Amino acid sequence: MTRPTVDLRPIQPPLPRPRPLAHFFTRPQVIALVAVLLVNWALFPGFFTITWQDGRFFGSLIDVLNRGAPVAILAIGMTMVIATKGVDLSVGAVMAISGATAATLVTNGIPAPVAVLAALGTGILCGFWNGILVTVLEIQPIIATLVLMVAGRGLAQLITEGYIVTFSDPLLIFIGTGSFLGLPMPVIIAVVLMIAATLIVRRTALGLLIEAVGVNRSAARFAGLKANALLLIVYTFAGFCAAISGLIVAGDIRGADANNAGLWLELDAILAVVIGGTSLMGGRFSIPMAVLGALIIQSMNTGILISGFSPEFNLVVKSAVIIVILVLQSPISARLFRRLPGAQK
Amino acid sequence: MNVIKTLALGAGLASLLLSAAYAEGLQGKVIGFSQIGSESGWRAAETSVTKAEAEARGIDLKFADAQQKQENQIKAIRGFIAQGVDAILVAPVVATGWEEVLTEAKEADIPVVLLDRGIEGPEDLYLTSVASDQVKEGRVAGEWLVANVGDKQCNVVELQGTVGSSPAINRKQGFEEALAGKANLTITRSQTGDFTRSKGKEVMEGFIKAEDGGKNICAVYAHNDDMAVGAIQAIKDAGLKPGSDILVVSIDAVPDIFAAMVAGEANATVELTPNMAGPAFDALQAYWDAGTAPEKFIITESKLYTPADDPQGEYDRRKGLGY
Numbered sequence: 014m015t016r017p018t019v020d021l022r023p024i025q026p027p028l029p030r031p032r033p034l035a036h037f038f039t040r041p042q043v044i045a046l047v048a049v050l051l052v053n054w055a056l057f058p059g060f061f062t063i064t065w066q067d068g069r070f071f072g073s074l075i076d077v078l079n080r081g082a083p084v085a086i087l088a089i090g091m092t093m094v095i096a097t098k099g100v101d102l103s104v105g106a107v108m109a110i111s112g113a114t115a116a117t118l119v120t121n122g123i124p125a126p127v128a129v130l131a132a133l134g135t136g137i138l139c140g141f142w143n144g145i146l147v148t149v150l151e152i153q154p155i156i157a158t159l160v161l162m163v164a165g166r167g168l169a170q171l172i173t174e175g176y177i178v179t180f181s182d183p184l185l186i187f188i189g190t191g192s193f194l195g196l197p198m199p200v201i202i203a204v205v206l207m208i209a210a211t212l213i214v215r216r217t218a219l220g221l222l223i224e225a226v227g228v229n230r231s232a233a234r235f236a237g238l239k240a241n242a243l244l245l246i247v248y249t250f251a252g253f254c255a256a257i258s259g260l261i262v263a264g265d266i267r268g269a270d271a272n273n274a275g276l277w278l279e280l281d282a283i284l285a286v287v288i289g290g291t292s293l294m295g296g297r298f299s300i301p302m303a304v305l306g307a308l309i310i311q312s313m314n315t316g317i318l319i320s321g322f323s324p325e326f327n328l329v330v331k332s333a334v335i336i337v338i339l340v341l342q343s344p345i346s347a348r349l350f351r352r353l354p355g356a357q358k
Numbered sequence: 359m360n361v362i363k364t365l366a367l368g369a370g371l372a373s374l375l376l377s378a379a380y381a382e383g384l385q386g387k388v389i390g391f392s393q394i395g396s397e398s399g400w401r402a403a404e405t406s407v408t409k410a411e412a413e414a415r416g417i418d419l420k421f422a423d424a425q426q427k428q429e430n431q432i433k434a435i436r437g438f439i440a441q442g443v444d445a446i447l448v449a450p451v452v453a454t455g456w457e458e459v460l461t462e463a464k465e466a467d468i469p470v471v472l473l474d475r476g477i478e479g480p481e482d483l484y485l486t487s488v489a490s491d492q493v494k495e496g497r498v499a500g501e502w503l504v505a506n507v508g509d510k511q512c513n514v515v516e517l518q519g520t521v522g523s524s525p526a527i528n529r530k531q532g533f534e535e536a537l538a539g540k541a542n543l544t545i546t547r548s549q550t551g552d553f554t555r556s557k558g559k560e561v562m563e564g565f566i567k568a569e570d571g572g573k574n575i576c577a578v579y580a581h582n583d584d585m586a587v588g589a590i591q592a593i594k595d596a597g598l599k600p601g602s603d604i605l606v607v608s609i610d611a612v613p614d615i616f617a618a619m620v621a622g623e624a625n626a627t628v629e630l631t632p633n634m635a636g637p638a639f640d641a642l643q644a645y646w647d648a649g650t651a652p653e654k655f656i657i658t659e660s661k662l663y664t665p666a667d668d669p670q671g672e673y674d675r676r677k678g679l680g681y
Contacts, residue, residue: 057567057568059567059568059570066596066597067597071596072567073564073567073568076560076563076564076567080560080563170396175396175399175402175680176399176402176680176681177399177555177584177614179614190591190595262556265556265559266555266556266559266587266588266591267591268555270554270555270556270584272397272398273552273554273555273556274556276554314560315564317549318549318560318561318564318565318568319564319565319567319568321547321568323548324518324521324548324549324550325521325522327521327550
């Protein structure tokens, strides 16, 4: 007598949705980036001109990539935090701390590699602190990270004793202004970090778990996820990213400016993530799209610089473009797009 | 520790220079100083120079750091009044809201001297104010450029301070006044660098790209030295020589611009002196000794420094002041 059996194996998972290249180019972020770049080109015909000079590429487009790199790196960490329905306001201050740490150490005769590791370690520590506040003490992320946003800049000033600590260490300067394969070092770092982070979250279950925590932290916990451990990892990673950005901006000006390094960049990073389509309500996220968001912001900044507008218009132009991008991404306009004949779903 | 050492060094240096001239006069006077905070290197230098000046004159200086908050300054001033100090120095963080507390000081017969910034309100609330003329600073920088460029065609790019801030508005105005009527000198581009090194560098990079790789730029005028330091790096990155291919003129006279001058990368800077307290103490002394009320607005000198003015010496002299 055989009992009826039920086949408990799951049905074959659906094949990943085919993503033709055309789909990528119809994303609002890509359209926005291309549009901003074209406007820049119209304002300044030499915008796309890239020349080879002193063993590296040289041109406005390279500037966009290079200047966009610090915010792009912040955005990589910020994307994951926001995907867990959190936010990290402290990344700008952590940049200042990291730069201050590295600069102060090398000017006191500590070898540069140690100083770099110490700076990264400080960033990790800052991120871990945020994570502890959010998980163990269960403080809302916006408040928990506000603590370090306000106090962090003071910490950085304590480290530099209020001075702009200048240095001439070749390794630190290389991180900020060096080049590899003709591309500026910050761009290389950002690309490597973006690819590594994307692979880690998408080739493992980590991305899915982060999204699960973001959609519903309690449900995720009841489903057996170690939500707190995940949150700790995510905030620590954001601190690590901020430390890298801090090293870059310090190396760029050959000095640690505790008052101004990374000032308001947390807001640019959040904006980049939002432009990249990650919702502040948590859940689905995309790291490459956030990096694209950072590039859109920087394309505007660079465009304004070379356009010759008077500086009073900077913020007006920027906000107008951002409003347009966000409206294009809104659910209503997405529905409108779908109704257009020939538009892909 | 370093801060204390450098402060002590700066104080010692200054007192050596000054002790001969001011042996008596203000000896033993108690003067309260309500400082805004230490938001910039210049502010830190002002604090350390004020302490050095007071020490050189034998003044007992009561120092209060307001950490950018007016209520802290008002509290500090009330504290000074309660302690019965002889005079009060204030670097006001904002221009409004001082009537009440300054009236209290006036009723207590304590003279008040404003440093660095002015206030709105009746002028009889304070004895005098010591400040720099920001329009003049811009004019001095512009006049240097006019004198040094000659009749050659010269396109100038400008790195402005924070949009809407008074130094940015006034330094721009003064510079434009100096260039007025000179057909060969034109400001071709002007953008804000927010008074910071990194923005100064980024804006200059953009200007260089937009002006044919920098070939169409003959000079850069920065509203402060930090932006000039950033611009110098951008010029170097573009394969040009700052100081000769592109002239660099800026304002403030912080140590790092003198280091750039030593390297031949900066051409001129106009000093915003951190010594606002010296003239204030002089005015107080004259007021107490002779009973003469000083003029209401004491304007500090806007001195021009070029590589001919011993930049290495200036660098060493300033490095310890807390910039």
